[in-house]
Amino acid sequence: MLFFSYFKDLVGKEVTVELKNDLAIRGTLHSVDQYLNIKLENTRVVDQDKYPHMLSVRNCFIRGSVVRYVQLPPEGVDVDLLHDATRREARGG
Amino acid sequence: MSWAGPEDIHLSTSLANYLDKKLLVLLRDGRKLMGLLRSFDQFANAVLEGACERVIVGDLYCDIQLGLYVIRGENVVLIGELDLEREELPPHMTRVSEAEIRRAQKAEREATDLKGTMRKRMEFLDLD
Numbered sequence: 679m680l681f682f683s684y685f686k687d688l689v690g691k692e693v694t695v696e697l698k699n700d701l702a703i704r705g706t707l708h709s710v711d712q713y714l715n716i717k718l719e720n721t722r723v724v725d726q727d728k729y730p731h732m733l734s735v736r737n738c739f740i741r742g743s744v745v746r747y748v749q750l751p752p753e754g755v756d757v758d759l760l761h762d763a764t765r766r767e768a769r770g771g
Numbered sequence: 772m773s774w775a776g777p778e779d780i781h782l783s784t785s786l787a788n789y790l791d792k793k794l795l796v797l798l799r800d801g802r803k804l805m806g807l808l809r810s811f812d813q814f815a816n817a818v819l820e821g822a823c824e825r826v827i828v829g830d831l832y833c834d835i836q837l838g839l840y841v842i843r844g845e846n847v848v849l850i851g852e853l854d855l856e857r858e859e860l861p862p863h864m865t866r867v868s869e870a871e872i873r874r875a876q877k878a879e880r881e882a883t884d885l886k887g888t889m890r891k892r893m894e895f896l897d898l899d
Contacts, residue, residue: 697848699801711784715815721851731803731825734859735795735851739786741815744799744848 680767684760685710685748694724694749695740701729703738714742786811789852794819796842797849803827804840805853814844826872828879830864833872 685707694704695716702725705718717739723732789808796804796819803826806819822840826833853859867875 699799699848701797701849703849709782709784715784717784730861730864731795731827731859732851733861734854734857736854736857738849738851739784739789739815740849741844741847743845 679712680760680763681714682710682712683763685714685716688750688754691751691754693718693751693754695745696747696749697740697744698746699744701732703732703740705738708737711742714745716740716742716745716748786815786817786850789850793853793855795825795849795851795853796847797851798842798846799848800846804837804842805834806837806840808850812844815847815850816844817842817847817850826876827864828872828875831867831872831875832860832864833867833869835869835872 689707689709691707692704693707694702695718696702701723703718703721703723705721708717708719710716717737719737721732721735721738723729726733786808790811791807791809793805794808796806796817798804802824804819804822804824806822808817809820810818819840819842822837823834824837826835
């Protein structure tokens, strides 16, 4: 559940989600669930010309299984905190 | 995904607030379906009413009517809410008939195939 909690802390921040089909979408992280499904608001596609059908999509739901990367804001990563949490989880609680 | 109550519906990833809205569903094979979301579950299995497939080839497009579609969740890439205020497509795109879009699709496929074969033949040149 570590990454679920981690993403929950990022709600409201601007992220770029790159999908396995190379589509990259930038938007405000609205919510995330246990499958790491993601909902974005105020989305825009990074390469708009290549994906004209995405022009009128403002809000979207992305299935967790098709996500390749989530690019985070630089201040969004507290590596030390993540590191500690990982060790805690590995110890079993 | 739990069943979201009415108070936290807007804070969850649940598709409940997309119900009865016109959506664009992107599938893993690259197809784009549009329709009204009538039902869904935790796997993103979805029922689209009045579904149509939007086929886009270059600057041409066509909407092909399909009817009621049940989509298996694993094929879903993205479900987008269509902003009805905005243009669905850039203005330079032209709507054509189904026959025409199929022709364009076939031409595009043949062009890609040809590019593939040419590349294969030239492989010994080690272009990259």
